[in-house]
Amino acid sequence: MEARVYESFRDIVYQTSGISLGPDKQELVAARIGKRLRVLGLQRPEEYLALVRKDPEEIVGLLDVISTNFTSFFRGQDHFDLFAEKFEEYLAAGQTRFRFWSAACSTGVEPYSMLMTLDSIRSLSSLDVKILATDISTRALGQAQEAAYQAKVVEPVRNEWKMKYFEKQPGEREPVWVVRPELRRHVVFRRLNLSQPPFPMTGPLDCVFCRNVMIYFDQPVRQRLVSEIERLLRPKGILFVGHSETLTGIDCGFRAVQAATYAKP
Numbered sequence: 652m653e654a655r656v657y658e659s660f661r662d663i664v665y666q667t668s669g670i671s672l673g674p675d676k677q678e679l680v681a682a683r684i685g686k687r688l689r690v691l692g693l694q695r696p697e698e699y700l701a702l703v704r705k706d707p708e709e710i711v712g713l714l715d716v717i718s719t720n721f722t723s724f725f726r727g728q729d730h731f732d733l734f735a736e737k738f739e740e741y742l743a744a745g746q747t748r749f750r751f752w753s754a755a756c757s758t759g760v761e762p763y764s765m766l767m768t769l770d771s772i773r774s775l776s777s778l779d780v781k782i783l784a785t786d787i788s789t790r791a792l793g794q795a796q797e798a799a800y801q802a803k804v805v806e807p808v809r810n811e812w813k814m815k816y817f818e819k820q821p822g823e824r825e826p827v828w829v830v831r832p833e834l835r836r837h838v839v840f841r842r843l844n845l846s847q848p849p850f851p852m853t854g855p856l857d858c859v860f861c862r863n864v865m866i867y868f869d870q871p872v873r874q875r876l877v878s879e880i881e882r883l884l885r886p887k888g889i890l891f892v893g894h895s896e897t898l899t900g901i902d903c904g905f906r907a908v909q910a911a912t913y914a915k916p
């Protein structure tokens with residue numbers, strides 16, 4: 652891909668998602684765009700660039716191939732341990748209504764890990780619990796909504812929870828593990844672009860998981876996002892970020908409570 656074509660894609664991706672692609676990402680982007688070209692039956696990246704410019708709906712397809720959706724069940728177990736602790740605290744204080752947000756939920760394993768953690772402490776059927784799970788990638792959100800995972804994906808889920816919260820069903824090539832409806836009804840999936848606050852939700856939220864997405868943003872985009880999360884969280888609410896992320900250098904009131912975990916004052 653020619654440098655000027657790469658730069659045009661880079662500008663479009665930044666304007667529409669806040670994702671900052673460095674000069675070192677040219678090969679990766681070319682390979683990912685190549686996939687989209689094949690799907691659309693196009694030959695050259697320039698043709699695809701012209702299409703993206705002409706048809707704003709194709710931005711969705713572009714961001715679907717550009718975004719990195721790597722995730723796993725119970726990624727960063729220490730976060731789920733603290734999340735469980737907080738939930739127990741809230742329950743002990745008599746709280747029965749809970750609102751959580753998995754921002755950049757990818758294929759859904761993060762919000763489902765959150766729900767298993769909560770339900771194992773107190774049955775969710777007796778509580779008003781909702782997780783809003785959002786992502787920019789419609790492809791990832793489609794998988795999240797299907798909630799059907801291959802055996803290797805559910806490996807990190809302890810056996811007892813696999814039996815309790817999943818149903819093994821025949822899949823296209825191999826059996827899949829499908830999250831049971833009793834758990835799924837506590838999560839709502841929506842497409843949301845984290846780089847363009849304000850967001851349409853009304854807080855206050857009890858905890859926010861915004862993990863492994865800020866690494867793709869530059870400082871101004873991170874700043875806007877963190878300020879918006881701070882606005883939506885309740886006082887003493889918790890923000891979990893990715894283990895390679897930090898709020899250092901961001902103007903906010905959050906205080907660090909443990910690795911990659913912050914509390915609103």
Ligand SMILES: C[S@@+](CC[C@H](N)C(=O)[O-])C[C@H]1O[C@@H](n2cnc3c(N)ncnc32)[C@H](O)[C@@H]1O
Nearest residue numbers: 668718722755757787788844845846862863864
């Ligand atoms: C590496 S995954 C992280 C998933 C999960 N939070 C975790 O930690 O396992 C990053 C996700 O961020 C999403 N993403 C990237 N830019 C975004 C944006 N501007 N708004 C919302 N989601 C975005 C990607 O589509 C992808 O699903």
